[in-house]
């Protein structure tokens with residue numbers, strides 16, 4: 001799937017508007033016919049492509065996209081997951097080669113995979129600006145599928161002044177202001193990330209979206225009514241989470257709240273399998289892990305938040321709301 005995305009197989013088949021032979025696909029994409037045919041057949045097995053045999057010109061298979069690849073794997077689709085596929089392919093997949101080491105040592109494998117110290121994978125740790133861009137675009141892509149669900153899980157309309165801590169490329173902020181037109185969302189992220197978000201992802205016309213450059217562990221967090229922490233706590237161990245949540249609690253207006261957006265494990269950790277695998281990914285890549293609703297509730301309570309409510313959306317990401 002990663003390789004077919006990277007080579008542009010799904011884009012070509014979408015643009016061509018008709019099924020193509022493996023020879024034609026290989027020629028268009030500058031690939032070997034032997035390699036391409038095998039890749040295409042494997043994609044048929046994965047149900048990412050469908051093949052029809054034609055009798056014209058000998059017995060030749062003609063390949064076309066399935067609906068799922070048209071929607072999720074072509075670059076131009078509004079629900080495209082292409083960017084996150086590229087990040088998985090070029091970064092995450094490399095870390096997974098050291099899964100056994102990660103399990104043995106109980107720490108991420110950035111150092112082994114990339115020769116970078118495992119200090120802060122999401123801060124100073126991108127191997128290049130290009131990788132940071134890929135990561136930001138990748139993080140954004142999931143919100144075209146489940147952004148609405150996590151933001152509509154609770155009625156957030158009473159909160160108009162919102163900070164999205166570690167808001168990255170801003171796709172969730174955009175969903176938020178579209179769902180809650182009276183709100184202003186400030187994306188708080190590391191300076192370099194904010195600069196790229198401004199230049200590449202959020203247009204100046206999107207007036208309900210503002211920016212704040214800062215390090216949420218070391219710099220101050222401004223006062224607001226609601227803080228969104230989407231896929232933030234899963235990057236960090238319990239101590240760091242408590243430290244961050246305590247700062248958020250202090251900054252939060254009385255009556256305000258914090259919305260955690262995370263993929264929740266079942267209480268007995270028996271699933272969902274996607275979340276279990278995400279947690280393995282957190283092991284190879286970060287200092288964090290995926291948690292159960294009770295674990296997040298405990299972290300929120302330790303910071304002072306109360307009236308904690310949990311909503312499972314039935315999609316990949318869920319929502320937990322705590323109030324001050």
Ligand SMILES: C[S@@+](CC[C@H](N)C(=O)[O-])C[C@H]1O[C@@H](n2cnc3c(N)ncnc32)[C@H](O)[C@@H]1O
Nearest residue numbers: 122139166167168189190193215216217230231
């Ligand atoms: C896993 S991404 C989540 C992005 C976004 N919230 C989303 O759900 O798509 C983690 C984000 O936290 C940001 N981050 C990491 N360390 C940070 C820090 N110390 N201060 C501010 N932001 C930080 C990263 O730059 C990145 O944008």
